[in-house]
Amino acid sequence: MLRTRIVGCGSFLPEKVVTNDDLARVLDTSNEWIVERTGIEERHIAADDETTSDLAFEAARAALGSAGVGAGDLDLLILATSTPDNTFPATAAKVQARLGMTQGLAFDIQAVCAGFVCALAVADSFVRAGQAKTALIIGAETYSRILDWNDRSTCVLFGDGAGAAVLTASEGAGTTADRGVLSVCMHTDGQHYDALFVDGGVSTTQTAGHLRMQGREVFRHAVVKLAAVAEEALAAAGIAPEAVDWLVPHQANRRIMDATVRKLGLPAEKMIVTVDHHANTSSASIPLALAEAVGDGRIKSGDIVVMEALGGGFVWGSAVVRW
Numbered sequence: 054m055l056r057t058r059i060v061g062c063g064s065f066l067p068e069k070v071v072t073n074d075d076l077a078r079v080l081d082t083s084n085e086w087i088v089e090r091t092g093i094e095e096r097h098i099a100a101d102d103e104t105t106s107d108l109a110f111e112a113a114r115a116a117l118g119s120a121g122v123g124a125g126d127l128d129l130l131i132l133a134t135s136t137p138d139n140t141f142p143a144t145a146a147k148v149q150a151r152l153g154m155t156q157g158l159a160f161d162i163q164a165v166c167a168g169f170v171c172a173l174a175v176a177d178s179f180v181r182a183g184q185a186k187t188a189l190i191i192g193a194e195t196y197s198r199i200l201d202w203n204d205r206s207t208c209v210l211f212g213d214g215a216g217a218a219v220l221t222a223s224e225g226a227g228t229t230a231d232r233g234v235l236s237v238c239m240h241t242d243g244q245h246y247d248a249l250f251v252d253g254g255v256s257t258t259q260t261a262g263h264l265r266m267q268g269r270e271v272f273r274h275a276v277v278k279l280a281a282v283a284e285e286a287l288a289a290a291g292i293a294p295e296a297v298d299w300l301v302p303h304q305a306n307r308r309i310m311d312a313t314v315r316k317l318g319l320p321a322e323k324m325i326v327t328v329d330h331h332a333n334t335s336s337a338s339i340p341l342a343l344a345e346a347v348g349d350g351r352i353k354s355g356d357i358v359v360m361e362a363l364g365g366g367f368v369w370g371s372a373v374v375r376w
Contacts, residue, residue, distance in 0.1 A: 061120025092307025216340025
């Protein structure tokens with residue numbers, strides 16, 4: 054059977070770094086307050102002339118270089134973002150053109166912080182159906198554009214960045230020994246729409262709006278749903294939790310991440326953590342973490358990697374991959 058293998062990862066972060074102490078100079082907050090509640094120490098912020106497509110393009114180039122794949126080999130490009138360059142066309146089309154990808158399909162998806170897992174699920178379906186052989190999936194965000202910088206409960210949490218992965222079709226035996234995507238499970242519950250949202254939009258206010266969040270409500274649901282969907286994906290893949298080599302969670306809040314790894318019964322040292330220096334980069338957080346852990350040699354060929362994320366909607370999901 055066909056499997057979808059991840060053969061390269063790449064990332065890009067804006068040059069500007071904003072520390073907690075920087076924020077404390079303009080907000081009623083402190084480094085200690087932010088670190089204690091979130092684990093975040095600093096975040097990257099896009100320059101005024103940097104767009105989501107700029108970040109996505111650089112991450113895509115890095116991923117293609119890592120994979121040894123040319124843009125001309127791609128037949129699918131999926132960009133996960135909730136901060137697109139324009140209402141339309143898709144930001145993916147702009148990235149496709151800049152890369153020199155001249156065939157296939159390019160489009161955006163919007164699943165907020167779960168966007169990269171959703172992009173992986175969609176690309177995996179294309180590959181398994183024989184509709185794509187080489188795909189590029191990207192998570193890219195410029196959340197600094199939708200933050201209320203006077204709201205200390207939200208603006209300290211987020212950063213900008215992009216991460217990408219190259220996927221290829223590979224023949225497998227259909228067992229858990231196969232390298233590639235073993236399972237992906239996704240869910241949405243729109244009853245919690247108002248717990249995490251942006252108060253603007255084309256058909257409502259005709260403005261971009263600002264991010265609004267009920268922090269305690271999001272925390273309560275995230276701890277339960279993230280562990281449950283990871284367990285669901287592991288069961289679907291036929292993998293026992295103790296066989297997991299690495300958990301790569303959405304980097305939203307260190308307390309949520311710690312609670313999830315405990316619920317899964319995994320040692321804390323098996324969790325990839327980048328939230329301290331990236332903050333929450335929404336759909337970019339998982340591919341940024343993957344690129345870092347692959348780059349420094351922690352994630353190796355044959356490792357079982359579990360990714361999980363929850364975002365506004367609520368939408369949440371998990372993927373199990375043998376690297």
